[in-house]
Amino acid sequence: xxxxxxxxxxxxxxxxxxxxxxxxxxxxxxxxxxxxxxxxxxxxxxxxxxxxxxxxxxxxxxxxxxxxxxxxxxxxxxxxxxxxxxxxxxx
Amino acid sequence: xxxxxxxxxxxxxxxxxxxxxxxxxxxxxxxxxxxxxxxxxxxxxxxxxxxxxxxxxxxxxxxxxxxxxxxxxxxxxxxxxxxxxxxxxxxxxxxxxxxxxxxxxxxxxxxxxxxxxxxxxxxxxxxxxxxxxxxxxxxxxxxxxxxxxxxxxxxxxxxxxxxxxxxxxxxxxxxxxxxxxxxxxxxxxxxxxxxxxxxxxxxxxxxxxxxxxxxxxxxxxxxxxxxxxxxxxxxxxxxxxxxxxxxxxxxxxxxxxxxxxxxxxxxxxxxxxxxxxxxxxxxxxxxxxxxxxxxxxxxxxxxxxxxxxxxxxxxxxxxxxxxxxxxxxxxxxxxxxxxxxxxxxxxxxxxxxxxxxxxxxxxxxxxxxxxxxxxxxxxxxxxxxxxxxxxxxxxxxxxxxxxxxxxxxxxxxxxxxxxxxxxxxxxxxxxxxxxxxxxxxxxxxxxxxxxxxxxxxxxxxxxxxxxxxxxxxxxxxxxxxxxxxxxxxxxxxxxxxxxxxxxxxxxxxxxxxxxxxxxxxxxxxxxxxxxxxxxxxxxxxxxxxxxxxxxxxxxxxxxxxxxxxxxxxxxxxxxxxxxxxxxxxxxxxxxxxxxxxxxxxxxxxxxxxxxxxxxxxxxxxxxxxxxxxxxxxxxxxxxxxxxxxx
Numbered sequence: 035x036x037x038x039x040x041x042x043x044x045x046x047x048x049x050x051x052x053x054x055x056x057x058x059x060x061x062x063x064x065x066x067x068x069x070x071x072x073x074x075x076x077x078x079x080x081x082x083x084x085x086x087x088x089x090x091x092x093x094x095x096x097x098x099x100x101x102x103x104x105x106x107x108x109x110x111x112x113x114x115x116x117x118x119x120x121x122x123x124x125x
Numbered sequence: 126x127x128x129x130x131x132x133x134x135x136x137x138x139x140x141x142x143x144x145x146x147x148x149x150x151x152x153x154x155x156x157x158x159x160x161x162x163x164x165x166x167x168x169x170x171x172x173x174x175x176x177x178x179x180x181x182x183x184x185x186x187x188x189x190x191x192x193x194x195x196x197x198x199x200x201x202x203x204x205x206x207x208x209x210x211x212x213x214x215x216x217x218x219x220x221x222x223x224x225x226x227x228x229x230x231x232x233x234x235x236x237x238x239x240x241x242x243x244x245x246x247x248x249x250x251x252x253x254x255x256x257x258x259x260x261x262x263x264x265x266x267x268x269x270x271x272x273x274x275x276x277x278x279x280x281x282x283x284x285x286x287x288x289x290x291x292x293x294x295x296x297x298x299x300x301x302x303x304x305x306x307x308x309x310x311x312x313x314x315x316x317x318x319x320x321x322x323x324x325x326x327x328x329x330x331x332x333x334x335x336x337x338x339x340x341x342x343x344x345x346x347x348x349x350x351x352x353x354x355x356x357x358x359x360x361x362x363x364x365x366x367x368x369x370x371x372x373x374x375x376x377x378x379x380x381x382x383x384x385x386x387x388x389x390x391x392x393x394x395x396x397x398x399x400x401x402x403x404x405x406x407x408x409x410x411x412x413x414x415x416x417x418x419x420x421x422x423x424x425x426x427x428x429x430x431x432x433x434x435x436x437x438x439x440x441x442x443x444x445x446x447x448x449x450x451x452x453x454x455x456x457x458x459x460x461x462x463x464x465x466x467x468x469x470x471x472x473x474x475x476x477x478x479x480x481x482x483x484x485x486x487x488x489x490x491x492x493x494x495x496x497x498x499x500x501x502x503x504x505x506x507x508x509x510x511x512x513x514x515x516x517x518x519x520x521x522x523x524x525x526x527x528x529x530x531x532x533x534x535x536x537x538x539x540x541x542x543x544x545x546x547x548x549x550x551x552x553x554x555x556x557x558x559x560x561x562x563x564x565x566x567x568x569x570x571x572x573x574x575x576x577x578x579x580x581x582x583x584x585x586x587x588x589x590x591x592x593x594x595x596x597x598x599x600x601x602x603x604x605x606x607x608x609x610x611x612x613x614x615x616x617x618x619x620x621x622x623x624x625x626x627x628x629x630x631x632x633x634x635x636x637x638x639x640x641x642x643x644x645x646x647x648x649x650x651x652x653x654x655x656x657x658x659x660x661x662x663x664x665x666x667x668x669x670x671x672x673x674x675x676x677x678x679x680x681x682x683x684x685x686x687x688x689x690x691x692x693x694x695x696x697x698x699x700x701x702x703x704x705x706x707x708x709x710x711x712x713x714x715x716x717x718x719x720x721x722x723x724x725x726x727x728x729x730x731x732x733x734x735x736x737x738x739x740x741x742x743x744x745x746x747x748x749x750x751x752x753x754x755x756x757x758x759x760x761x762x763x764x765x766x767x768x769x770x771x
Contacts, residue, residue, distance in 0.1 A: 060367065060371070070192070070193045071604055071605065071607070073334070073335070073370055074188075074189075074193045075607060077374065079222070079378060081371065081375035081378050090408060092410070092504065092506065092507060093410050094507050095507060096503075097506045097516065097606050099408065099610065103220070103378075104219075104220055104222065104223075105223060105610075106609070106610035106611075106612075107609055107610065108502070108503045108506070108516070108607075108608045108610055109605070109606065110506055110510070110606035110607070112510075113606070
């Protein structure tokens with residue numbers, strides 16, 4: 035990963051290549067309109083500090099398949115862009 | 126001796142084998158309805174066990190107990206308000222951590238509960254070993270290992286459930302970190318004089334999680350609490366640098382993670398399992414799509430081949446009874462009315478809908494139960510997004526090609542009401558089996574298969590454009606796909622058959638009364654000699670604008686009952702099945718396109734009413750009629766110009 039990566043904010047999950055993993059830094063969230071969707075991501079186990087691995091990225095900006103907390107999850111690209119991760123060096 | 130009564134609720138994540146367990150417990154003694162006022166399915170059943178009559182309520186499969194979806198709201202309200210005697214929490218042993226995240230929330234509700242540690246065999250195959258006694262001790266809840274598909278452990282599970290229900294044992298309190306416990310304590314103190322159906326500690330936790338429904342209820346009863354909410358949230362946010370909902374959710378996952386660390390050992394198998402290899406291929410960038418086309422086309426081949434066979438069989442049997450029945454009914458006005466109005470309506474429903482709906486449901490449930498449907502949703506997510514929907518919406522659309530009624534019902538898999546409505550609207554535009562009869566029987570037969578194919582493509586383009594239009598017009602934001610991809614497994618035949626059976630009953634209940642009522646009305650109009658009047662009334666549209674023969678007004682009216690009746694009526698009105706003598710190729714194309722779009726059939730309208738209310742069903746119906754007339758007329762003029770060029 036040679037992308038501009040700030041120490042604190044990390045990169046969006048979509049920046050990871052297939053097979054790479056990262057540690058969740060934050061899910062952009064608040065109490066506003068999108069509260070439900072972001073809460074849902076966290077309910078599915080994507081909370082800060084969690085390891086997440088991108089297994090597959092569907093073609094034409096399709097969804098991502100990730101492994102988190104030992105199971106497979108499909109996340110639409112728009113949602114995945116809101117998940118910020120710190121890249122792990124050796125997947 | 127009077128039997129003792131108990132109510133048991135089944136709760137758990139999706140894909141954990143909850144419905145298999147439910148089917149195992151209740152057999153055919155089940156009733157599928159809706160939660161009052163909601164379009165969320167409620168499955169109930171009864172069971173007799175050791176002198177008890179047990180009501181089993183199958184709660185929707187969910188991942189949390191917040192208000193993200195209607196299902197989650199319903200579940201927690203049910204547990205808190207209706208207070209089942211005991212909750213059986215079905216837990217997937219192979220995904221323990223995420224399942225425990227839900228278990229902890231059930232415990233927060235302070236309901237008596239037991240755990241079914243299900244799919245323990247799958248976990249073993251994945252190299253997962255769980256110390257069951259220790260898990261039970263940590264949670265203070267009986268844990269029974271089960272394999273629902275084989276019926277293993279269920280007897281013991283029920284014994285434990287009854288024991289807990291009788292003793293009314295509440296689970297242990299879930300201990301969170303110090304800062305959270307302090308915050309919860311402060312909330313609980315200020316909540317003491319507020320009357321809510323939930324335990325105060327639960328309300329406090331939900332306030333930390335930013336649950337809007339709970340927050341509204343609390344604030345309504347005590348507006349003075351707002352500063353406290355803000356200050357407690359602010360303190361935690363200041364200390365940890367994340368929003369409070371994030372913090373509380375993470376904290377619960379931290380506790381779940383600690384428990385898992387204590388009770389679980391994993392030695393992953395060295396080589397990928399067959400299920401994983403199949404997963405790889407079926408989600409592959411190229412092969413995934415090729416396989417999907419192959420699977421879906423063979424599904425429809427199966428549905429149509431089996432459907433045609435059943436339709437002909439039923440047709441010959443039921444019409445074989447005609448001489449017998451007409452001799453009883455007599456040949457007079459009443460006899461005609463009864464035969465043509467009611468019995469033909471029944472036969473129509475039985476020979477058109479049933480033969481296609483049964484194989485369609487069978488095929489869909491086999492694919493669903495195996496886990497394939499979530500792969501399809503994954504592959505199609507991107508395309509569906511163009512219509513403001515996500516991948517899961519592809520499933521109702523596929524169903525639509527069989528019959529629009531199950532398609533509209535299947536829209537419940539979408540999360541929000543807005544998405545359900547868009548998906549259902551789009552599904553009603555998909556040519557179902559009955560419309561396929563017209564497309565193939567008229568255009569396919571007299572103009573060639575390539576033209577029939579072209580019409581399908583034309584339909585698909587319009588479906589896409591109209592879906593996009595609905596997406597732009599309807600207020601609200603699109604939601605993205607967040608979907609578990611469960612491991613592949615062999616479909617469980619009994620569950621598949623039962624799902625098909627109960628769906629079929631649902632279909633009959635919705636569709637048949639309307640098909641019969643509508644058939645009766647049309648027959649009455651015919652017997653009273655008003656059909657000519659109808660034709661005349663419609664002729665400005667049918668003849669002048671659409672350029673179709675005069676008799677077609679009636680056949681379009683009949684088509685509302687069942688789409689393919691439009692063609693059958695046309696044949697009987699024209700007195701011949703050789704349409705090429707009476708219709709020009711342009712007229713055939715226009716007629717087919719109009720029947721494709723002009724109105725959902727009565728059964729579909731009934732479904733729309735049931736799912737979305739009269740107003741929305743009415744709007745969809747009217748706008749489709751107008752659209753069909755418009756597109757038919759415009760196309761006619763274009764085709765005429767094109768025809769003069771050649």
